Amino acid sequence: MEPHFSLWPEVASKHAANIDYLFIFLCVVSIIMTAGIFVTVFWFAMKYRRRSPDEIPPYIHGSWKLETAWSVLPFLVMLVMFGWGVKLYFDAYTSPPNALDVYVVGKQWMWKVQYPEGQQEINELHVPAGRPIKLTMASEDVIHSFFIPELRIKRDVVPGYFNSISFTATKPGRYHLFCAEYCGTQHSGMVGWVTVMDPAEYENWLASGGTGSMASQGEKLFQQLGCSTCHLLDQQGRCPVLRNVYGSPVKLDDGRTVIADDAYIRESVLDPNAKIVAGFKPDIMPTFQGQISEEGMMQLIAYIKSLTGPPRPPIGAADTGQTYGGGRFGGPGTPENSNAGATAPAPIGPTPITERPQPPRTSPERNR
Amino acid sequence: MAVDTNLEEIHGPELRHHFETPDQQVETSTIGMWTFLVTEIMFFSGMFAAYAIFRSLYHDAFASTSKYMDVVVGAINTAVLICSSFTMVMAVRAARLGMRNMIVLFLILTMLLGLVFLGVKAYEYHHKWVEHLVPGFNFHYEEAKYERHAAIFFFLYFMMTGMHAMHMVVGEGLLATLLVMAWRGRFTAKWNTPVDMIGLYWHFVDIIWIFLFPLLYLIGQRA
Amino acid sequence: MSTTVERPRTQQELNYLNIDYSWKSWLLTTDHKRIAILYLVSITAMFFVGGLFATLIRLELLTPRGDLVSDDTYNKFFTMHGIIMIFFFLIPSIPAVLGNFLIPIMVGAKDLAFPRINLLSWYLYIVGAIFTLGAVVSGGVDTGWTFYPPFSSTYSNTYVMATALGVFIAGFSSILTGLNFIATIHKMRAPGMTWSRLPLFVWSNYATSLIQILGTPVLAITLLLLAAERIAHVGIFDPSIGGDPILFQHLFWFYSHPAVYIMILPGMGVISELVTAFSRKRIFGYGFVAFASIAIAVIGFLVWGHHMFVTGQSLYAGMYFSLLSFAVAVPSAIKVFNWTATMYRGSISWDTPMLYAFGFIGLFTIGGLTGLFLATLGLDVHVTDTYFVVAHFHYVMVGGMVMAYLGGLHFWWPKISGRMYPEGWAKFAALVVFAGFNLTFFPQFIVGYQGMPRRYHAYAPEFQVLNVLSSAGASILGLGYLIPLIYMLWSLKYGKRASANPWGAVGLEWTVPSPPPWDNFPQTPVVTWEAYQYHKPWQPEVEVGR
Amino acid sequence: MNPEPHHHITPVRTYVLVWIALIILTFVTTWVAEIDLGEWNIVVAMTIAVVKMSLVAAFFMHIKGASALTKLVCGAGLFWMAILFALTFGDYRSRAWLPLEGWW
Numbered sequence A: 001m002e003p004h005f006s007l008w009p010e011v012a013s014k015h016a017a018n019i020d021y022l023f024i025f026l027c028v029v030s031i032i033m034t035a036g037i038f039v040t041v042f043w044f045a046m047k048y049r050r051r052s053p054d055e056i057p058p059y060i061h062g063s064w065k066l067e068t069a070w071s072v073l074p075f076l077v078m079l080v081m082f083g084w085g086v087k088l089y090f091d092a093y094t095s096p097p098n099a100l101d102v103y104v105v106g107k108q109w110m111w112k113v114q115y116p117e118g119q120q121e122i123n124e125l126h127v128p129a130g131r132p133i134k135l136t137m138a139s140e141d142v143i144h145s146f147f148i149p150e151l152r153i154k155r156d157v158v159p160g161y162f163n164s165i166s167f168t169a170t171k172p173g174r175y176h177l178f179c180a181e182y183c184g185t186q187h188s189g190m191v192g193w194v195t196v197m198d199p200a201e202y203e204n205w206l207a208s209g210g211t212g213s214m215a216s217q218g219e220k221l222f223q224q225l226g227c228s229t230c231h232l233l234d235q236q237g238r239c240p241v242l243r244n245v246y247g248s249p250v251k252l253d254d255g256r257t258v259i260a261d262d263a264y265i266r267e268s269v270l271d272p273n274a275k276i277v278a279g280f281k282p283d284i285m286p287t288f289q290g291q292i293s294e295e296g297m298m299q300l301i302a303y304i305k306s307l308t309g310p311p312r313p314p315i316g317a318a319d320t321g322q323t324y325g326g327g328r329f330g331g332p333g334t335p336e337n338s339n340a341g342a343t344a345p346a347p348i349g350p351t352p353i354t355e356r357p358q359p360p361r362t363s364p365e366r367n368r
Numbered sequence B: 001m002a003v004d005t006n007l008e009e010i011h012g013p014e015l016r017h018h019f020e021t022p023d024q025q026v027e028t029s030t031i032g033m034w035t036f037l038v039t040e041i042m043f044f045s046g047m048f049a050a051y052a053i054f055r056s057l058y059h060d061a062f063a064s065t066s067k068y069m070d071v072v073v074g075a076i077n078t079a080v081l082i083c084s085s086f087t088m089v090m091a092v093r094a095a096r097l098g099m100r101n102m103i104v105l106f107l108i109l110t111m112l113l114g115l116v117f118l119g120v121k122a123y124e125y126h127h128k129w130v131e132h133l134v135p136g137f138n139f140h141y142e143e144a145k146y147e148r149h150a151a152i153f154f155f156l157y158f159m160m161t162g163m164h165a166m167h168m169v170v171g172e173g174l175l176a177t178l179l180v181m182a183w184r185g186r187f188t189a190k191w192n193t194p195v196d197m198i199g200l201y202w203h204f205v206d207i208i209w210i211f212l213f214p215l216l217y218l219i220g221q222r223a
Numbered sequence C: 001m002s003t004t005v006e007r008p009r010t011q012q013e014l015n016y017l018n019i020d021y022s023w024k025s026w027l028l029t030t031d032h033k034r035i036a037i038l039y040l041v042s043i044t045a046m047f048f049v050g051g052l053f054a055t056l057i058r059l060e061l062l063t064p065r066g067d068l069v070s071d072d073t074y075n076k077f078f079t080m081h082g083i084i085m086i087f088f089f090l091i092p093s094i095p096a097v098l099g100n101f102l103i104p105i106m107v108g109a110k111d112l113a114f115p116r117i118n119l120l121s122w123y124l125y126i127v128g129a130i131f132t133l134g135a136v137v138s139g140g141v142d143t144g145w146t147f148y149p150p151f152s153s154t155y156s157n158t159y160v161m162a163t164a165l166g167v168f169i170a171g172f173s174s175i176l177t178g179l180n181f182i183a184t185i186h187k188m189r190a191p192g193m194t195w196s197r198l199p200l201f202v203w204s205n206y207a208t209s210l211i212q213i214l215g216t217p218v219l220a221i222t223l224l225l226l227a228a229e230r231i232a233h234v235g236i237f238d239p240s241i242g243g244d245p246i247l248f249q250h251l252f253w254f255y256s257h258p259a260v261y262i263m264i265l266p267g268m269g270v271i272s273e274l275v276t277a278f279s280r281k282r283i284f285g286y287g288f289v290a291f292a293s294i295a296i297a298v299i300g301f302l303v304w305g306h307h308m309f310v311t312g313q314s315l316y317a318g319m320y321f322s323l324l325s326f327a328v329a330v331p332s333a334i335k336v337f338n339w340t341a342t343m344y345r346g347s348i349s350w351d352t353p354m355l356y357a358f359g360f361i362g363l364f365t366i367g368g369l370t371g372l373f374l375a376t377l378g379l380d381v382h383v384t385d386t387y388f389v390v391a392h393f394h395y396v397m398v399g400g401m402v403m404a405y406l407g408g409l410h411f412w413w414p415k416i417s418g419r420m421y422p423e424g425w426a427k428f429a430a431l432v433v434f435a436g437f438n439l440t441f442f443p444q445f446i447v448g449y450q451g452m453p454r455r456y457h458a459y460a461p462e463f464q465v466l467n468v469l470s471s472a473g474a475s476i477l478g479l480g481y482l483i484p485l486i487y488m489l490w491s492l493k494y495g496k497r498a499s500a501n502p503w504g505a506v507g508l509e510w511t512v513p514s515p516p517p518w519d520n521f522p523q524t525p526v527v528t529w530e531a532y533q534y535h536k537p538w539q540p541e542v543e544v545g546r
Numbered sequence D: 001m002n003p004e005p006h007h008h009i010t011p012v013r014t015y016v017l018v019w020i021a022l023i024i025l026t027f028v029t030t031w032v033a034e035i036d037l038g039e040w041n042i043v044v045a046m047t048i049a050v051v052k053m054s055l056v057a058a059f060f061m062h063i064k065g066a067s068a069l070t071k072l073v074c075g076a077g078l079f080w081m082a083i084l085f086a087l088t089f090g091d092y093r094s095r096a097w098l099p100l101e102g103w104w
């Protein structure tokens, strides 16, 4: 991209425009306040400047009325900022049900992006214009932060957490992707590009590459790791059947009900005893702590997500020489999520806000 | 820390030059000491908060640690510390009455009880080492599924009781100073601020333990 | 016949400076005024060390490519800049120098409540500084001043332990200063010096002390836990061992947000003194201004989560932290409005300290208002961790607190040193600082909103223009700081001798000679007047100078 | 006036009674822990601890009869500790909440 100088970042989504309006509102308030104070100070300083060394100015005690006015009025203005800010905050951090999923893993010092269809990219993100996108993000090592200034969105990518963010880019173009949370030596090199394409182009791009969908890679992993020996696809094995589990409520042995979302599956793999499905015994499944990278984890989740509808035969064979489990740390039991299950009352659903369950989707719909 | 807070007063009954009256001096020391105790509360609250969060997140793992905690020993140690608080307050009372021999007697008792506490604590630490319960250095947890989270418990256990024990050690040092001063007959019914101040410190350390005991020893006893 | 006759020193002329010249009399002093001088010297040194790193940062950022130093080196620069400036310069600046010197005099006491603890806290500061500087010279530290795990606990292989230990120790220095002030203000006030007659500088330092004693211990324990985690590779922050990195952020900001008020409240106190003295007016709404300090200290403890809006903290927690952040802005607003109102119908002189006060009011307002941008949830998502934040906090810390510190230093310099500084140079320097400051940091708001992340060693080329402006400003600013250093030193020997009350200001500190005698007051003063009694002839019932 | 400088002397009897109460409470808390009260175990344990703390503070540390200032300082410590707990827990507890239905 040509370096060009501008004072305003590009506006590439509706949300970005909304943030700009809020920003402008605050600027206007601030300029009025600052100018008001500057002008008053200098006006007083000139008008009442000391004219003789032994001047004695009048005694002014204060005024309740004024004090009340200049406490309450600014606070009312601030309440507007507050409410408006809350609205846009929830916009950025909750995703609409029809959002396209993209999975992002941050590690020192690169961004790895995976699409359910199987494309993988490094330091690049391609998205169609006009469609809501939901990024599910995890970190292999330290805290990073996924930041696209032109879309005015950002969220930390915290090890041990699945944080997510959603946006709908409207303007095709190439935009900066920055890591905004300090993460060590090449923090400033952990940058990339986001390409917003119009939907047709995006379809072409999607079709052009890929080594099999995330779900199929997840399936390979499912077999390599030996999950498939206990979690039989279509009949009850030693462990629960996973078909149609994703996004639906699961009854636990302690009577609670939780929704099987990304975070729940992640926890169940890394810390199998944290939540035991009703009717099963604890201690059967070993922990996979340290054996699955965050990318692998996301593929597994995509696979489990794809297990919908009536029973069907398994896809494809196992051996592509892909290795998994390279992460320095496999990731912990998510404090966020174990807590979620422990505390939230069933009807509301224990799912962290960032991980709202979505209706299971099949691949065809995605390729539209 | 506490040593220094009180050095101020340890140096002598004479009125220091910047005070107007002895009363002012005593009141100032008192507020200083209480303020210091507030900083201590905040110091420990950081750990208590961490403890509370993890206990709520990993409840079962935390409860599973209880079988490695000797409740009887813990309870006895709690009682020992309470007794030492009692002897301490008796020393303070004796100081207020200016009874030199009683001060000395009760200070010695307090120190002895404190040492018993520390001795028992050392025994417990040793036991934990033998049982491979020292995270980072020597940790192996029987129930593998709880290993990671139990390690957090024991990390907090050692941090909290360790910090508490450190305060006890400092307290013993302070008591020793008091003892020497009392022996030399420095405390009178008119001036005995150091006994009072260090008494406050000692009771505070006792209070911390009053919370540590149920939080660390009694989580999963009912199981 | 101009032979100077050495007059025999009489008892009356002895002051805290010339009473004894030995090293021992300085290093073992328990006189609050001498300890203030010890602090003054040490924090000035630390300021220039921090400033050196700032200079290197700005040099690197002249070009988009990371060409001057390597990325690791740059990371160490901003870390050490932040740590030194915050923990070893700004936090002790006004409290430990001006507060130490003035609070006992202002309340009519002979010394702080615990003089030896006061000396101890200086030594703790020095030991902390030695550890930190030791880390700096042995290779530095690169965690950012915020020490976020798991980077700091597991990944960084720099001198994290030594630095954390340094900050830990300096923390106790800060705690002891706060404790001393609280005991002093409660119990050492002269007869008649009621709470409603206290100078606002004392009020604001009282509020600061509250934060120091209530917040700093939490920082101490947090760093201790972090250190334990780093040593033993077990702990509670690193997620790979079951911990939670966000818990660290909660504990860290529980201290560090209130700490930003440690870094502004004393400055607000100074401004209240300056505005009244140079307008010869009672402060408008004394009760409100005094109470606002306490309100800031208390509410300031309820807003720390606004540093964590994008971390994965619950969105609802984000909401209450945001709302409370707006609430804490109200008392700051009250102060700004009251200072302005104080000038109304005053008799305003344009001496240097007042110029700094003008600077403070303007720049703090800008810094504070941009704080509101950051407290606004949706907006913070975009600007957090960008240069917008960097600009915000330099506006409040450098434009606010450093300005107040310089203003206060000029105002009380005659009292501290017994000499006047050169007014012309001082005015010039104040203008240079103001101009340089704005040129340095205003462009950063813009580049921040455009999306330039902070802690970046190399950046996208389109950000260069604004960065060059900023670096240019920084060199002007650096020069602006150098001038006062030079003329202040110069004035120690060549400055005009100051009278007891060169500004015609009221307040107990102006009733004692300049420099004050070692125990401040020959007899304890009895206070019979309100604070800022500029409208009546000033007849304190204390012996002036003799 | 501030009662602290001229301490009045508490009878030994009071101290002994408090001491006995503390010892008894220690046994009670140990004993109650063995009974399964579910969620209430922790509540009971903490209540007893708070009672014990109050006894030590009120009688051994002479908060009872101390100046208002001392009480205030002491209360401030507890209050700030409560702030730390409340706002931190507020985050952890509300992470699982969903936005209101129909936000979109």
Ligand code: HEA
Residues within 6 Å of the ligand: A029, A033, A037, A073, A074, A075, A077, A078, C146, C260, C261, C263, C264, C306, C307, C325, C326, C328, C329, C330, C332, C333, C334, C336, C364, C365, C366, C367, C368, C369, C371, C372, C374, C375, C376, C380, C383, C384, C385, C389, C392, C393, C396, C397, C400, C401
């Ligand atoms: C002296 C230090 C200081 C001070 C006083 C403040 C004051 C404030 N700060 Fe700032 N802040 C910092 C130092 C300081 N800050 C630092 C160092 C950081 C970065 C830390 C890091 O990450 O490294 C930071 C970061 C920071 C953040 C986090 C940004 C991020 O990382 O995403 C936020 C978010 O809410 C914030 C908010 C505020 C607010 C609301 C105030 C308020 O107190 C301001 C109140 C004042 C005013 C509002 C101005 C006067 C009012 C008026 C003139 C009235 C008129 C007003 C209206 C009509 C609305 N600050």
Ligand code: HEA
Residues within 6 Å of the ligand: C047, C048, C050, C051, C052, C054, C055, C057, C058, C078, C079, C081, C082, C083, C085, C086, C089, C090, C143, C144, C145, C146, C390, C394, C397, C398, C402, C440, C454, C455, C456, C457, C470, C474, C475, C476, C477, C478, C479, C481, C482
């Ligand atoms: C008290 C606090 C304080 C003060 C006074 C300053 C002062 C300055 N700061 Fe700093 N700053 C912080 C606190 C402070 N800062 C903090 C907390 C951070 C965050 C760190 C982190 O991210 O972890 C930060 C980060 C920070 C950054 C962002 C780095 C990054 O994110 O990559 C920058 C960049 O411009 C910067 C610049 C400056 C400049 C130019 C000054 C100037 O005001 C300094 C002026 C002083 C001098 C220049 C020295 C004295 C003069 C001379 C020795 C004369 C010779 C010099 C010349 C002629 C040039 N600071």
Ligand code: CUA
Residues within 6 Å of the ligand: A106, A109, A143, A144, A145, A179, A180, A181, A182, A183, A184, A186, A187, A188, A190
């Ligand atoms: Cu990754 Cu910064």
Ligand SMILES: [Cu+2]
Residues within 6 Å of the ligand: C256, C257, C260, C303, C304, C306, C307
């Ligand atoms: Cu803050």
